[in-house]
Amino acid sequence: MVKIFIDDKELEVSNGLTILRAAEGAGIPIPHFCYHPAFAPEGSCRMCLVEISGLPKLELACSTVVREGMKILTASEKVIEARKAVLEFLLAEHPLDCPICDKAGECKLQDYFEEYGFFASRFKEAKEKREKKVQISKNLILDRERCILCTRCLRFLSEITKTQDVGVLNRGIHSEIAVYESNFIDNHYAGNLAELCPVGAITDTDFRFKTRAWFLVKKESICPMCSRGCNIFIDSHPGFARTPLAQRVYRIRARENQDINSFWICDFGRYHYSYIDQGRQERIVLKKEAKDTELSWEKALIILAEKVKSLVYLKKKSRIGVILNTWLTNEELYLADKVFKKGLGLENIYVVDPPSEKGDDFLLTEERTPNRRGLKEVGLPDLTPDLGKLALQTDLLLIFGTFLVGRFSVTELKSAFDKIGTKFLFAAHKSALDSLVDVVIPTPLIAEKGGSLTNVNGKVQSFSPALDNSLGLPEWKLLIDLAKELKINHKPFWQLSSPQAILEEMGRGIPFFK
Amino acid sequence: MSPEYSELLRQRIAEVIARYPKKEAALLPVLHLVQRETGSISPEEEKFIAGILDLKPIKVREVVTFYTMILRQPLGKYHVQVCSNLSCTLLGAGTIIDYLKEKLGIEIGQTTPDKKFSLSTVECLGACEQAPCLMVNFDYYGNLDKERIDRILASLT
Ligand code: SF4
Ligand code: SF4
Ligand code: FES
Ligand code: FES
Numbered sequence: 266m267v268k269i270f271i272d273d274k275e276l277e278v279s280n281g282l283t284i285l286r287a288a289e290g291a292g293i294p295i296p297h298f299c300y301h302p303a304f305a306p307e308g309s310c311r312m313c314l315v316e317i318s319g320l321p322k323l324e325l326a327c328s329t330v331v332r333e334g335m336k337i338l339t340a341s342e343k344v345i346e347a348r349k350a351v352l353e354f355l356l357a358e359h360p361l362d363c364p365i366c367d368k369a370g371e372c373k374l375q376d377y378f379e380e381y382g383f384f385a386s387r388f389k390e391a392k393e394k395r396e397k398k399v400q401i402s403k404n405l406i407l408d409r410e411r412c413i414l415c416t417r418c419l420r421f422l423s424e425i426t427k428t429q430d431v432g433v434l435n436r437g438i439h440s441e442i443a444v445y446e447s448n449f450i451d452n453h454y455a456g457n458l459a460e461l462c463p464v465g466a467i468t469d470t471d472f473r474f475k476t477r478a479w480f481l482v483k484k485e486s487i488c489p490m491c492s493r494g495c496n497i498f499i500d501s502h503p504g505f506a507r508t509p510l511a512q513r514v515y516r517i518r519a520r521e522n523q524d525i526n527s528f529w530i531c532d533f534g535r536y537h538y539s540y541i542d543q544g545r546q547e548r549i550v551l552k553k554e555a556k557d558t559e560l561s562w563e564k565a566l567i568i569l570a571e572k573v574k575s576l577v578y579l580k581k582k583s584r585i586g587v588i589l590n591t592w593l594t595n596e597e598l599y600l601a602d603k604v605f606k607k608g609l610g611l612e613n614i615y616v617v618d619p620p621s622e623k624g625d626d627f628l629l630t631e632e633r634t635p636n637r638r639g640l641k642e643v644g645l646p647d648l649t650p651d652l653g654k655l656a657l658q659t660d661l662l663l664i665f666g667t668f669l670v671g672r673f674s675v676t677e678l679k680s681a682f683d684k685i686g687t688k689f690l691f692a693a694h695k696s697a698l699d700s701l702v703d704v705v706i707p708t709p710l711i712a713e714k715g716g717s718l719t720n721v722n723g724k725v726q727s728f729s730p731a732l733d734n735s736l737g738l739p740e741w742k743l744l745i746d747l748a749k750e751l752k753i754n755h756k757p758f759w760q761l762s763s764p765q766a767i768l769e770e771m772g773r774g775i776p777f778f779k
Numbered sequence: 780m781s782p783e784y785s786e787l788l789r790q791r792i793a794e795v796i797a798r799y800p801k802k803e804a805a806l807l808p809v810l811h812l813v814q815r816e817t818g819s820i821s822p823e824e825e826k827f828i829a830g831i832l833d834l835k836p837i838k839v840r841e842v843v844t845f846y847t848m849i850l851r852q853p854l855g856k857y858h859v860q861v862c863s864n865l866s867c868t869l870l871g872a873g874t875i876i877d878y879l880k881e882k883l884g885i886e887i888g889q890t891t892p893d894k895k896f897s898l899s900t901v902e903c904l905g906a907c908e909q910a911p912c913l914m915v916n917f918d919y920y921g922n923l924d925k926e927r928i929d930r931i932l933a934s935l936t
Contacts, residue, residue: 429835443837444837445837
């Protein structure tokens with residue numbers, strides 16, 4: 266540890282720390298562009314200059330290591346003047362097109378200029394005209410006029426993906442970021458670059474010109490697209506003049522978590538969000554003789570409970586089947602275990618998930634579902650149903666999710682389902698199953714409910730709703746209601762009224778969840 | 780590797796690479812070796828060199844586009860490089876450059892249609908004492924004025 270002083274604050278910080286990190290740790294922000302905590306310091310943008318007592322010139326906070334007794338000034342007149350000068354140089358060649366720039370509102374250049382800008386321009390020379398629309402990957406567009414050459418993009422591609430897809434070509438004022446000929450950036454982490462670029466030089470066609478950053482509500486969530494459980498932000502438009510089911514989600518961004526995904530997410534998780542707003546189930550529907558009747562949950566619950574009770578009463582509970590999936594949270598799987606396996610003593614409990622696909626050696630895993638580990642820890646069996654057998658042995662089938670559709674053909678499903686008396690479907694999305702079942706009950710997505718997921722390495726992560734959901738009750742709520750209706754188990758368990766309370770209860774029974 | 784590079788070139792490249800702890804470090808000398816044989820570094824050469832040094836072609840292009848001495852297009856027989864740095868500019872490099880453009884009928888960075896002359900501007904040639912000055916291929920010419928330019932150009936056949 267060394268003792269240093271930053272702006273009169275006395276601090277004890279560890280050896281080898283840079284001034285910038287030490288200051289950030291003490292809650293003193295130092296403006297910077299090229300520095301990013303994931304990479305070795307580069308020292309190219311000069312935005313982070315600070316004054317160190319006894320030294321004649323200003324030093325770079327991002328790459329100067331603290332020394333015992335160092336006295337650092339981060340807001341002295343000299344420092345402020347240097348910031349103004351650096352910004353003046355950076356803007357000497359900048360097109361000032363913030364009004365049409367997607368980064369506006371969350372751009373470091375804009376923010377710092379607002380604070381330290383030298384507002385009257387002293388440059389009389391014409392600016393260089395550069396290309397504003399260079400495609401550098403499937404989704405990314407580079408604007409060379411906005412680029413401040415901080416090389417964050419380049420360092421991400423050399424240090425993180427190690428694919429070295431871009432370089433800095435030419436020299437001096439002509440320097441520019443470029444890919445080689447038409448070799449686009451070719452890795453499925455490229456989407457991170459639009460976030461990483463401190464200015465609006467790299468923009469994402471997926472987001473470009475669709476909305477403005479300041480309209481978006483930014484909420485924390487967990488990516489459900491594979492079992493890594495990357496931490497994300499879901500940015501949604503609260504919507505003036507938006508019809509209830511119009512697009513809400515405009516982008517997914519990475520949220521730092523050093524234990525899981527560092528600062529990054531994969532493109533698969535980033536760009537697959539349209540499912541949140543598209544093809545959703547909207548109402549509880551009872552299907553009878555090709556006629557749909559809308560039901561309240563109370564009514565649907567009674568119908569369901571009656572079916573279950575009658576089969577149990579007739580000692581035919583082996584004729585009840587349940588199909589779960591691991592898009593369900595830990596809490597929901599736990600309740601499914603409590604209600605179906607432990608409570609009713611059902612044996613035919615199956616799991617149908619999205620099929621596995623190739624993972625990579627960074628974040629993306631083979632399991633394209635967020636909670637297989639949770640299923641294991643809850644202690645539910647991981648059985649895939651044999652459709653033919655299921656059809657013969659089942660009178661009442663409760664299906665969670667629509668993943669059967671990917672696993673079996675619609676013809677196979679139809680011929681099996683025709684033999685099963687009553688089918689309840691709990692699903693967030695419309696699918697081919699809708700016409701094959703008797704009751705459809707809409708459920709929220711992970712983005713819309715609370716709970717926890719256990720990632721591939723056994724890390725339990727809790728999350729809260731990032732979007733509001735008026736479409737359906739979360740499965741944990743439905744399961745508790747069902748338990749109450751069936752009078753399964755003891756009372757306290759019916760009173761669990763939040764995912765947190767369920768998780769606490771789980772911790773008492775299952776050490777893993779403690 | 781493309782086959783059209785000479786055995787001698789490949790041998791010299793191998794020698795150069797052996798001198799450095801990392802292959803990448805041999806990039807500049809290798810660029811010069813290849814350019815000596817091919818006259819310029821086209822994308823073809825970039826990829827050839829990238830292959831030999833285990834680099835991505837973009838890394839080679841970074842260096843190629845940084846240094847003016849590495850040529851991206853083959854030049855004319857005579858490469859006229861006029862210094863446009865401080866001393867030379869103060870002593871009239873501007874006029875010299877304009878005169879050369881006019882005489883050769885080309886702009887900076889261009890080559891005459893008969894492929895005889897290419898014209899570039901370069902930074903300080905380290906010969907400020909004879910400013911304004913220029914180089915034709917590897918030869919220096921200083922204390923330039925229009926007549927001297929006429930004589931130099933006439934002597935180049
Ligand atoms: S494109 Fe963005 S990240 Fe890359 S060098 Fe330019 S400003 Fe930096
Ligand atoms: S690695 Fe998995 S969890 Fe992370 S963003 Fe990609 S799909 Fe989502
Ligand atoms: S952040 Fe220190 S030089 Fe860029
Ligand atoms: S400035 Fe021209 S040779 Fe030095």
